[in-house]
Amino acid sequence: MRDVATLLEALPYIREFHGQTVVIKYGGAAMEDPELREEFARDVVLLKYVGMNPIVVHGGGPDITRYMNKLNLPVEFVGGLRVSDKDTVEIAKMVLVGKVNKDIVLRLNRHGQAAVGLSGDDGRLFRASRQSAPDGQDIGFVGQIDRVDVDVLEHIAQDYIPVIASVGADREGNSYNINADDAAAAVARAMGAFKVVFLTDVAGWLRDKDDPASLISEAGADEVEEAITTMEGGMRPKLQACLDAIHGGVSAAYIIDGRVAHSLLLELFTDSGIGTKIRPAQ
DSSP states (O other): OHHHHHHHHHHHHHHHHTTOEEEEEEOTHHHHSHHHHHHHHHHHHHHHHTTOEEEEEEOOHHHHHHHHHHTTOOOOEETTEEOBOHHHHHHHHHHIIIIIHHHHHHHHHHTTOOEEEEETTGGGOEEEEEOOOTTSOOOBSEEEEEEEOHHHHHHHHTTSEEEEESEEEOTTOOEEEEOHHHHHHHHHHHHTOSEEEEEESSSSOBSSTTOGGGBOOEEEHHHHHHHHTTOOSTHHHHHHHHHHHHHTTOSEEEEEETTSTTHHHHHHHSSSOSSEEEEOOO
16 A cells, blocks of 8 residues: 555655756666666666656766776865866776766666767867866866756757766866756856755755754755855765756755655656755745
8 A cells, every 4th residue: 555655655755856857967876776777777767668758967087087096097076076187087987977977867768768878078068177176276277167058958858868978178178077966057157947856965955064953954055055154074065066057047955865765756757755955045
């Protein structure tokens, strides 16, 4: 009976979300664990089957780090962003575009929906420029997205699931490593997405980062803006990405635990949800 109740609970959400675009930032344990990779693919395919338009934006930080370690290259983060010289960007492009992206595309295809892999270079999807760390520190070829060419995505998303690797270039042809959270927010804004969902390796935004029981289930953009001023670490860019999406017209942004099987469906299609919802200020 619980399965039936869950289906009935999901129906109003399926009706509400029909025809809507949902941008999903895919990363963390959900990309690393073989079982979770399969469950994620099934969930995204289901979204397409029920009439939604999912767009997947992915990182691949652990894979990039592994290859950098093999090549004895330094790995450094500032404010949750990877310090990126030209060698780092070259490795990021090879790993994200040549390996991770194609793995995701193949998995979605295998579970019944045609997917197309893209990077910011394809069809000039992303126009990027250099950015600094939150404290102003130079972190190399780390990019911010100045423009998203929605024509490319709108054409592809009609029939396929777009899967986007978070790299891009500027007008001069310089390549940039782009934080996948920032990329997902930029795509959500440009596409006028209904929702944007960030998969991560914690339960959501925690009042105390060391206490999983301190989950904040819902917060307004004003509360996030106040909290983020003194925040450090990997949650900061995720919350900033949520704010960027909300301020760009996205109705809600979610930070959810990608270590939990079907967390994407649980957040979108149940009353209680599973992570943190960020909504516009009231």
